[in-house]
Amino acid sequence: MLSLRDIKLDLETKENLLNGVSLDIMPGKLTVITGPNGGGKTSLAKLIAGLYVPTSGQILLDGEDISHMSVTDRAKRGIAYAFQQPVAFKGITVRNLMEMASGTEMHESALCRILDRVGLCAREYMDRDMDSRLSGGEMKRIEIATVLARPAKYLLFDEPEAGIDLWSFSSLISAFEDLKKDEDRALLIISHQERILNIADNVAVIREGVITQYGTKDEVLPNLMQGGGCSPKGKEMY
Amino acid sequence: MNSITEEILKEITDWDGIFSGAYSLRENGECISFQNSDNIRIVKKEDKSGIDIYISSAAKETVYIPACVTKSAVEDVVYNDFHVQSGADVVIVAGCGVHTDAEEGSAHNGIHRFFLEKDSRVVYKEKHVGIGNGAGKRVIDPVTYAELEENSVLEMETLQLHGVDRTTRDTKAVLGRGAKLKIHESILTDKDQSASTKFLVDLNGDDSSVDLVSRSVAKDDSVQEYSSVINGNVRCTGHSECDAILAGNGRVNASPALNAACIDASLIHEAAIGKIAGEQIIKLMTLGLTEEEAEEKIIAGFLGA
Numbered sequence A: 001m002l003s004l005r006d007i008k009l010d011l012e013t014k015e016n017l018l019n020g021v022s023l024d025i026m027p028g029k030l031t032v033i034t035g036p037n038g039g040g041k042t043s044l045a046k047l048i049a050g051l052y053v054p055t056s057g058q059i060l061l062d063g064e065d066i067s068h069m070s071v072t073d074r075a076k077r078g079i080a081y082a083f084q085q086p087v088a089f090k091g092i093t094v095r096n097l098m099e100m101a102s103g104t105e106m107h108e109s110a111l112c113r114i115l116d117r118v119g120l121c122a123r124e125y126m127d128r129d130m131d132s133r134l135s136g137g138e139m140k141r142i143e144i145a146t147v148l149a150r151p152a153k154y155l156l157f158d159e160p161e162a163g164i165d166l167w168s169f170s171s172l173i174s175a176f177e178d179l180k181k182d183e184d185r186a187l188l189i190i191s192h193q194e195r196i197l198n199i200a201d202n203v204a205v206i207r208e209g210v211i212t213q214y215g216t217k218d219e220v221l222p223n224l225m226q227g228g229g230c231s232p233k234g235k236e237m238y
Numbered sequence B: 001m002n003s004i005t006e007e008i009l010k011e012i013t014d015w016d017g018i019f020s021g022a023y024s025l026r027e028n029g030e031c032i033s034f035q036n037s038d039n040i041r042i043v044k045k046e047d048k049s050g051i052d053i054y055i056s057s058a059a060k061e062t063v064y065i066p067a068c069v070t071k072s073a074v075e076d077v078v079y080n081d082f083h084v085q086s087g088a089d090v091v092i093v094a095g096c097g098v099h100t101d102a103e104e105g106s107a108h109n110g111i112h113r114f115f116l117e118k119d120s121r122v123v124y125k126e127k128h129v130g131i132g133n134g135a136g137k138r139v140i141d142p143v144t145y146a147e148l149e150e151n152s153v154l155e156m157e158t159l160q161l162h163g164v165d166r167t168t169r170d171t172k173a174v175l176g177r178g179a180k181l182k183i184h185e186s187i188l189t190d191k192d193q194s195a196s197t198k199f200l201v202d203l204n205g206d207d208s209s210v211d212l213v214s215r216s217v218a219k220d221d222s223v224q225e226y227s228s229v230i231n232g233n234v235r236c237t238g239h240s241e242c243d244a245i246l247a248g249n250g251r252v253n254a255s256p257a258l259n260a261a262c263i264d265a266s267l268i269h270e271a272a273i274g275k276i277a278g279e280q281i282i283k284l285m286t287l288g289l290t291e292e293e294a295e296e297k298i299i300a301g302f303l304g305a
Helices: A041-049 A071-076 A094-102 A108-117 A136-148 A166-180 A194-198 A217-224 B003-012 B278-285 B291-303
Strands: A002-009 A018-025 A030-034 A056-061 A079-082 A154-158 A186-190 A202-207 A210-216 B023-027 B030-035 B040-044 B050-055 B062-064 B067-069 B075-084 B089-093 B096-099 B106-116 B121-131 B138-140 B143-148 B153-162 B166-175 B180-189 B194-203 B208-218 B223-232 B236-246 B251-260 B265-275
Touching (some): A018 A041, A018 A210, A030 A194, A041 A071, A041 A079, A041 A154, A041 A186, A071 A079, A071 B278, A079 A136, A094 A108, A094 A136, A094 B291, A108 A136, A108 A166, A136 A154, A136 A166, A202 A217, A210 A217, B003 B096, B003 B121, B067 B075, B067 B106, B096 B106, B096 B138, B106 B121, B106 B153, B143 B153, B143 B180, B166 B208, B194 B208, B194 B236, B208 B223, B208 B251, B223 B265, B236 B251, B251 B265, B278 B291
Parallel strands (some): A030 A186, A030 A202, B023 B067, B050 B075, B067 B096, B075 B106, B089 B121, B106 B138, B138 B166, B143 B166, B153 B180, B166 B194, B208 B236, B236 B265
Antiparallel strands (some): B023 B030, B040 B050
């Protein structure tokens, strides 16, 4: 289990980004964190992945305090993180990136299995550079695929729906539903989308650095459904 | 062939003890071995040091022209001319290694000229390295001149990854109708090394094109200079891209120039110089790499090493 204990986070640019957040993320469960922009969702994900160090509080990974552990060591202990904004690399191919993610050489069939889940054909993409010649949507899908390729126990996705077309989004929902079946892996998804919230086991609402609601999907969702605009991917909750 | 030559050959070519097909091997300023093939004839020059390589229309093969300097106090200058007949389709593996274990340096200057007839195609691969523990400077100053006739294609892949203390690269090309020139150059310098590279491309034939990509990494106190001039004199397309990564106190000066002398000349230049983006390192660290491993991967990918 990944546990956040009374986490506070101040950065030079902003104080009270997180202000006493406690949360348990359990294997075999899909937890969705939602809430208004600027509420602290991405800060929370970055904190778990090690990009930020908490000002106070503890992060426990299967009982071990990882609060001050490096990004690399957290990755090696089984935390995988899909960035909201994919990173471009000149000269690093999709295959290179996927092999770094999986930690092994990958044959075309293995690349196919992963990339197919995000709606990409491995044969078409594996030798292409992960750079600006790919569209934003393509890069986003590859970013998600790097996490799907990781042999990690805790999978974090920061707004996976952003920049993704409708067809790929449906494919992504299926991928998340498949991952949910694995009792040994925990999914944490930051999202505004109703369709992602609908496949959640647990939902946390974070607002102004504080978790204002937490419970099962059935407990939390009815309160959220009263607002929000409609989009083909489902309602935008915030 | 001495053992240092063997070491250099393994690094700059895919040599595994024997070259099949045509080759010319140069060691410390002399051709120590060569071999013709049915379609490629190598002839020693009478008036100066070097060879003429005659590549016939039927040639569809690889020819090796490596040069090795294995000791100090060698100043090797070689003139190699490649005459590529119409329809030939070949890979030329050149490259050079300079080794010194002494206080005195060594140098190799390869002056290569390419004459590509109509519809011929050449892939030219060149890797430069410096090895040995001596304080003497390892210097490699290649000069390249290429004439591309109608619809011929020249692809140049040049790579300098380590150990070359000083290099001045001078590349000129003149393109005829429909000819295509593609250059991908990668240079890494570190310590107090310096590298200067200059390109001058004249697009003189309608529908000719050049795609010039330069990637450089300047570490420690090293300095690199890049300049390119693409002259679009007719209906043509030209693209140049010089990207550089800085590390430590590394410096890079880039001076790209595009001269369009025809309304239908379409020329583009892109350039970016800076340190490795922090988000690139962080992304690879989230995949389990250390910061140092991430930097190595980013640089290796960037240089195509």
